[in-house]
Amino acid sequence: MKGILRLKNKIMRTRFFSVAIAAAFLFASCQSKLTEGQQSENKMKMEEGHDHEHEKNYVCPIHADVTSDKPDTCPKCGMELVKKESVSNGKTYRMDFESNPGTVNAKQQVTLSFTPRDIANATDSVPLSVVHEKKIHLIIVSKDLSWFQHIHPLLTKDGDYKVSTSFPYGGDFVLFADYTPTGAPHQLARIPISVNGNMLEGKHYSTQNLIWKGDDGYEATMSFGNTPEKVNVELMPTITITKNGKAVTNLDNYLGALGHLVILSSDTKDYLHAHPMEDDTHGPSIVFHTEFSATGIYRSFLQFNHDGKIHTADFVIEIK
Numbered sequence: 001m002k003g004i005l006r007l008k009n010k011i012m013r014t015r016f017f018s019v020a021i022a023a024a025f026l027f028a029s030c031q032s033k034l035t036e037g038q039q040s041e042n043k044m045k046m047e048e049g050h051d052h053e054h055e056k057n058y059v060c061p062i063h064a065d066v067t068s069d070k071p072d073t074c075p076k077c078g079m080e081l082v083k084k085e086s087v088s089n090g091k092t093y094r095m096d097f098e099s100n101p102g103t104v105n106a107k108q109q110v111t112l113s114f115t116p117r118d119i120a121n122a123t124d125s126v127p128l129s130v131v132h133e134k135k136i137h138l139i140i141v142s143k144d145l146s147w148f149q150h151i152h153p154l155l156t157k158d159g160d161y162k163v164s165t166s167f168p169y170g171g172d173f174v175l176f177a178d179y180t181p182t183g184a185p186h187q188l189a190r191i192p193i194s195v196n197g198n199m200l201e202g203k204h205y206s207t208q209n210l211i212w213k214g215d216d217g218y219e220a221t222m223s224f225g226n227t228p229e230k231v232n233v234e235l236m237p238t239i240t241i242t243k244n245g246k247a248v249t250n251l252d253n254y255l256g257a258l259g260h261l262v263i264l265s266s267d268t269k270d271y272l273h274a275h276p277m278e279d280d281t282h283g284p285s286i287v288f289h290t291e292f293s294a295t296g297i298y299r300s301f302l303q304f305n306h307d308g309k310i311h312t313a314d315f316v317i318e319i320k
Contacts, residue, residue: 058071138163236277
C-alpha cells in the first residue's frame, strides 16, 4: 500500500510539473506575441512620425512628379525645386492656338498666335512667369524629327503671344508650347499642324548616334559615363564641344544657361526640356541630369552659343 501511495504521489507531482511547464510556455508565447504587436505598433507610429517630419514640400516647377523633403535640383531638368504652395493654385489650363493665314504653306511667312486660358475662367487673362528669360519656349519639329526650331512668341497688347516663322517644306509638324502660368506648375501644349507644299521623304532613326558634326569645324559628343542608358535610371548626359579638334572653353550663355537640351521620343509624345547642372566653367563640357520613363529611340537637340552664333547639335539616343 505504501508503495502504491508513493507511486500515486509521484504521478501527481509529475502531472503538476507538466501543467506548470505548459502554463509557463503558454504565458511566454502570449508575451512574445504581445511584444511583437507592440513593436509593430511602435514601428508604425515611428514611421508615421518620420513621414510627417520629412514631408516632401519641394517640387520642380516644370516636372510636378519630382519632389523632395529639402531644397534640391530637379534630376530631369536641373531647375531648383521650390515650395509646393508657390506652384499649386489648383487651376487647370489650355493653350488656344491659331495661325495667320489659316492655311499654312511651305516657305511662306506665317504668324502663330498662342493664348493661355484658365479652363474654369476662359475670359480671364493668364499671366506667365519668365523661365530662362522667356515666357513661352516654342519648339517646332517635323513629325519625323529631322527638322527642329526653337523660337519665342512675344506678348501683344491683345493679351496673346505671337511669333512669325516659316516651314521649310510641306507635311506634318508638331508645335510644343512650353510655359508656366504664374503660381502654377509648368504646362506643355502639344499642337499638330499640317503644312501645304512639296513633302520630303520621311527619315527613320533606329541607330544610336551620339556624335554631331556641324559647320565651321564644330563637333559635339554626348556620353553617359558608366551608366547604361536604361529606363528609370538617373542619367547625366555630358556633351563635350570642340572646334577644329580643340576644346571650346569660352561658351557664352544662351537664355540664361550654357545650353538647352530638348529630347523627344520618336512618336513625338514624350517631351523633355533640360537645362545644365550648375557649373562655373564655360566648356568644353555641359552636364545635364535627366531620366527616361520608356524604352525606345529618342531625338535630342542641343543649342549652345559660341562666337555670337547659336548652334544646334542633334543626337539619337536609344533607351533599352
